[in-house]
Amino acid sequence: MYRKAQKQETAAEDFELPFGGKLASDNRWVIMAEMIPWSEFEAEYAAIFSAEMGAPAKTFRMALGALIIKEKLGxxxxETVEQIRENPYLQYFIGMSCYSNNAPFDASMLVHFRERIDIKxxxxxxxxxxxxxxESKEEVEVKSKKSETEDLKNEPTNRGKLILDASCAPADISYPTDLGLLNQARKHTETIIDILYNSLLLKSIKKPRTYRNIARKNYLLVAKKRKPTIKERRKAIKRQLQYIKRNLVHIQQLMELGASLFNxxxxxxxxxxVVAxxxxQQLWLYENxxxxxxxxxxxxxxxxxxxxxxxxxxxxxxxxxxLSASCYDGYVFLDHISWDNFNESGDxxxxxEAYKKLHGYYPQSVHVDKIYRTRDNRSWCQERGIRIxxxxxxxxxxxxxxxxxxxxxxxxxxRNSIEGKFGQGKRRFSLGRVMAKLPHTSVTAIAITFLVMNLSTLVSRLFWEFLCQFFNITSFFTSFISKSDVPFDCRQQKLIFALP
Known part of the structure; x- marks a missing residue:
């Protein structure tokens, strides 16, 4: 069940602190909270819940805000729950109205948040x-350059530069080898044999032999070698395949004797x-x-x-x-993601078209690498006046x-800008190693990374705009002081303060 929050977007001044005072309006979490339209997407999030049944779910702002905090802080x-419990700015960011020393939710809830908030x-x-x-930026430019009548007469032409590229978000797994994968599969079949045998009512049946100690020694004999030969590796793989085949036959026999997979x-x-x-696959690779x-x-x-x-x-x-991503004006977007390999030129x-839907016009140029420059893509871009x-x-x-x-x-x-975005996502954020284990939660975690990168870009640009305005004002006062009869020491101090 989902209950719509009465106040999804509260002001920072209304947040209640235990010892009085107010939250600073120039804090990064306050600024990011104002950028995100929480209420516009709450209905889409609430649609996955029942209107009457179940316990009340956490709000959309709390769910998405917690994922953004986790990704932003890395x-x-x-640790995300502990940081939220200790920091009033983070509590305001997830939609709480007053400071609380208690954790707003358990750490396991973040798994459910990633399941409920999908990539779309x-x-x-x-x-x-x-x-x-x-849109707010274009409105200022249009008002200063064109009139309303000219906008109605002239259709928008191609503008902007679109950058496309693809990358990979590695998962948190050990480097796979055929021998190591077979060893893990064998150990799992041995665990299942133990569970099924213990569930049998007739204890007079002799437990199947798995030779697990011998199998482990055979595995370590080759796995511990720094550079085993091809012959040694194939021999070890053959042995592990034989052990797994024997164990699968034992599992089938235990099921015929009365053991159930419901255990x-x-x-x-x-x-x-997965073991089957x-x-x-490994048997086919070995035989062929x-x-x-x-x-x-x-x-x-x-x-x-x-x-x-x-x-x-x-x-x-x-x-x-x-994943296949696009970048323009310093913002990066996740367009296509798949666990299987694909040719990014088809995107x-x-x-x-997504660029046109967002801006209302095609880009002036598309900057891509060699794999995108197919004849079909070249002719398609040429028909629309796009330079590739x-x-x-x-x-x-x-x-x-x-x-x-x-x-x-x-x-x-x-084109280097999108490579820099990939580097930022992999070095600064979690795109270099996705810690989520399930396929849908991993995809959501990757999409959150792109969202946080754009939010970080917006916050940094607001900061630099403030610095530019500040230094312009300071330079005006320094030029005024230099022309006046102010003592030299005071002028020098002001000038040093005005330096970037």
């Missing part, structure tokens, strides 16, 4: 926040299904002497993760979700004009 779920809602909110900022938990049963698929297979499982606990071949220096293969048209970066198709000319060299250099410099 902390764990438990986060992306929609992200674009709405940036759209409001851009297993949901997680154990899902892992059993891992055995099938191959190194790749379709929909290859690389993690027993997170079977949705796939290997993403990137070809980067030091990281030829990454294990996580592949160019939809990304350009990079050299034209065909043999490169012998003599290139200085203007074209300068244009190519500028295009590469512009």
């Amino acid at each position: 902390i764990s779920d438990r 809602l986060v992306n929609k909110l992200n674009r709405e926040i940036v759209k409001q900022v851009l 297993l938990s949901n997680r154990q049963y899902k892992k059993l299904l 698929e891992i055995y099938r 002497k191959k190194i790749s297979i379709e929909d290859r499982i690389v993690s027993l606990n997170q079977p949705h993760i796939r290997p993403i071949v990137r070809g980067k220096a030091g990281k030829k293969v990454e294990f996580g979700a592949k 160019l048209k939809s990304q350009v 970066s990079g050299p034209p198709l065909g043999r490169p000319p012998k003599n290139v004009s200085p203007e074209k060299k300068k244009q190519a250099r500028e295009d590469e410099l512009i």
Whole structure:
């Protein structure tokens, strides 16, 4: 059940502190709280709950605010709750009306928050926040340059620069190897055999032998070697496959004797299904002497993760979700995400159309790398008057004009901005290692990262606008003081204060 909050957007002055006083209006959390339209998206969040049944759920502002705080500070779920309990600004950010020394919710609730707030809602909110900022900026420019009659006569032309690129958000898993994955699968089958045997009513039946001690020794004999040979690795894989096959047969026999899979938990049963698929894939790879297979499982606990071949220096293969993003005016958006590998060049048209839907016009130029410059994309952009970066198709000319060299250099410099955004997300935020375990919660965590990056950009730009206004005023007073009869010491002090 969801109860709509009476006050989703309270002023910072109305927040009650235990020892009096008021919250500072220039605090970063107060500024970010004013940027987010909480009430506009509350109805969409409340639609997933029942109107009458169930316990009252936490408000949309509290759920999304807690996820933003966790991502902004780069902390764990438990530390997020502790930070909210200790900081009145964070309590105001999640919609509380007064300071409380008690935790507003348990740390486990953040898992439910990531399940309830899906990627579509986060992306929609992200674009709405940036759209409001851009519209207010365009209104000022239009009023100063054009009149209303000219706007009605002239249709909007292509404007702006759109930057596209793709990256990978690695998941929090150990580097997968075939031998290590089979060893984990074998250990899980042994656990299931113990549970099923203990559930049998007839204790006179002899427990199946699993040879777990011998299997572990055979695994460590090769796993501890720094550089095992191919022959040694294949022999160890064959042994682990035989152990898993024997254990799966024992599980089937225990079920025929009366043991039920209902004695297993949901997680154990899902892992059993994953083990069966891992055995099938690894057996096919061993028999056919191959190194790749379709929909290859690389993690027993997170079977949705796939290997993403990137070809980067030091990281030829990454294990996580592949994402396609767009960037313009310093803001970055998550357009496409998938656990399977895909060709990002197929997203160019939809990304350009999303740019037009947000701004009302096509971009003047699209800055992409080589994989996007297909014939289809080039012709599609040419029909709409969009210049795509990079050299034209065909043999490169012998003599290139200085203007074209300068244009190519500028295009590469512009495209570097989205690489910087990926670096910011992976170094400063959690895009470099996604700690969420479930597929839908991991996708939500990645979308929250893009939202927090845009909020950080907005806050930093407001700060720099304030500094520019402050230094302009200070420079006026310093020039006035220098012309007056103020003593030199005072003038020097003022000038030092005015320096950036």
